[in-house]
Amino acid sequence: MSIEEQIGMYIGGNWVNTDDKLEIINPSNGKSISKVPNADHDHVDTAVEYSRKAFEDSSWRELDPTQRGRILRKISDKTYEIAKDLAKIESINQGKTFRDALSDIRFAAWTIEYYAGWTDKIEGNTIPVPGERLDYTLKQPLGVTAHIIPWNFPFQLGVRSIAPALAAGCTVIAKPASLTPLSLLTWFKHIQDLGLPDNVLQIITGSGGKIGNYLTRHSGVDGIALTGSVETGKNVMRQAAENLTPVSLELGGKGANIIFEDANPKIAAKALNFGAFWNAGEMCWAGSRAIVHESIIDEVLSYMKEELQTKWKLGPGLEEGVRMGPLVSESHRSEVMELTQKGIEQGATLFLGGDLPQGELSEGYFMNPTIVTDLKENNLLLHEEVFGPVLSVLSFSDDDEALRLANDTKFGLLNGLFTNNLKRTHRFARDLQSGMITVNEFPVTFPQTPFVGWKHSGIGAEQGQIALDFYTKTKNVNINFG
Ligand code: NAD
Numbered sequence: 115m116s117i118e119e120q121i122g123m124y125i126g127g128n129w130v131n132t133d134d135k136l137e138i139i140n141p142s143n144g145k146s147i148s149k150v151p152n153a154d155h156d157h158v159d160t161a162v163e164y165s166r167k168a169f170e171d172s173s174w175r176e177l178d179p180t181q182r183g184r185i186l187r188k189i190s191d192k193t194y195e196i197a198k199d200l201a202k203i204e205s206i207n208q209g210k211t212f213r214d215a216l217s218d219i220r221f222a223a224w225t226i227e228y229y230a231g232w233t234d235k236i237e238g239n240t241i242p243v244p245g246e247r248l249d250y251t252l253k254q255p256l257g258v259t260a261h262i263i264p265w266n267f268p269f270q271l272g273v274r275s276i277a278p279a280l281a282a283g284c285t286v287i288a289k290p291a292s293l294t295p296l297s298l299l300t301w302f303k304h305i306q307d308l309g310l311p312d313n314v315l316q317i318i319t320g321s322g323g324k325i326g327n328y329l330t331r332h333s334g335v336d337g338i339a340l341t342g343s344v345e346t347g348k349n350v351m352r353q354a355a356e357n358l359t360p361v362s363l364e365l366g367g368k369g370a371n372i373i374f375e376d377a378n379p380k381i382a383a384k385a386l387n388f389g390a391f392w393n394a395g396e397m398c399w400a401g402s403r404a405i406v407h408e409s410i411i412d413e414v415l416s417y418m419k420e421e422l423q424t425k426w427k428l429g430p431g432l433e434e435g436v437r438m439g440p441l442v443s444e445s446h447r448s449e450v451m452e453l454t455q456k457g458i459e460q461g462a463t464l465f466l467g468g469d470l471p472q473g474e475l476s477e478g479y480f481m482n483p484t485i486v487t488d489l490k491e492n493n494l495l496l497h498e499e500v501f502g503p504v505l506s507v508l509s510f511s512d513d514d515e516a517l518r519l520a521n522d523t524k525f526g527l528l529n530g531l532f533t534n535n536l537k538r539t540h541r542f543a544r545d546l547q548s549g550m551i552t553v554n555e556f557p558v559t560f561p562q563t564p565f566v567g568w569k570h571s572g573i574g575a576e577q578g579q580i581a582l583d584f585y586t587k588t589k590n591v592n593i594n595f596g
Pocket of ligand 1: 262263264265266267271289290291292320321322323325326327328330341342343344345346347349350364365366367397398399499501527565567571572
């Protein structure tokens, strides 16, 4: 499997091309690798019309639910089978290392496998009411759903919302980010004949501001799942309000890892590096703040530096031994560098990095892993989502201070604790204002566990049983047989 020079989008039962195209770039060297259609509003109308037909003709939503599960199972098996090929494409298109891309693709296959098991377990309930009556609820599919996908985990985050939607009997229109559509399009070529009825899943490519925006205010769409930035989330919600379309928003983050004095400094240092620099820091759930007890902060920082300098080789994602690839685009790297510079102007001390690698990597959008310390509490690097390889480190002296610092953010996605103290663990798990907490490892999630953002990190939940709530509507039925 190799990257095609041109690849169409799949709408209305056909692979469709357009004269107007988006150029797809390899961020490791800035070279063009493919072209995809730059869709317009008419294409969105077509996709919505066919999605509606596919929903209403019942061939998917009223299919024997076990059979629906079997089809998803086949798609999952195929995804595992072609994972290495897809990972190669993902790595070239997004910049992430092959190893990381492979783990994303396998996680996505696992997600489909997980939801394949749910298709015949989406149940309503019976409700005791007075008199000679039977009262029960039905859980019915939401309808035509639009899935707007970001560029940081292009395949995994696409599949994360597509799988529960299909399991619930919805139809899906997926819009990958304009920078990174290749893995999802290529995957669809390999799964399109595995039993999904026509137009149950369509993939449309184009710009967010144009077709993403149009899709979210389309009256033919019954639900919108966005994973993206806070600004896009607000836009989507405004657009969706026009038709009162329900939204599920998975947005940004500014997660903190709290390292207590009883933590093992070496293990904590490795976890801090992984939480901040995995995927070049382009992670909503990055641990982009470290809050480290004053008694061990120097030791932790020194282990981090040593590990980054000896084990975190920068380079193209497909190259052997590379641990961190480039950022996704030149303009994104400029934004990351600019925010970092502003943070330093606001008084942060540069402990490591803050610059770009030279030599053969200068063609790509690489940036060295960066650590800043001595930040004042209002420094923008503690509050803005930088979305790159930049970690801000604070010290604390007691638990109350650590909790206050960790909660001092408009975001609330994932926070981590490193401690063996049971009382403290449960207190922080209760009092941290985020949708997810992890203890003694960071970051971690599973297809069966909810991925939840509080505050500006989102509305709703992905993954797990709870995600199915969004893709189903509840209907109450009352029967008088007296
Ligand atoms: P983005 O918001 O720029 O784009 C996300 C998607 O929205 C893309 O497909 C884009 O084309 C589309 N889009 C852009 N403007 C739109 C509009 N006006 N209407 C409709 N669609 C529009 O985000 P990104 O830069 O691709 O991804 C990075 C952001 O995503 C970060 O903020 C990150 O934290 C967030 N993110 C969140 C999660 C999570 O699960 N909470 C996961 C990954 C990324």
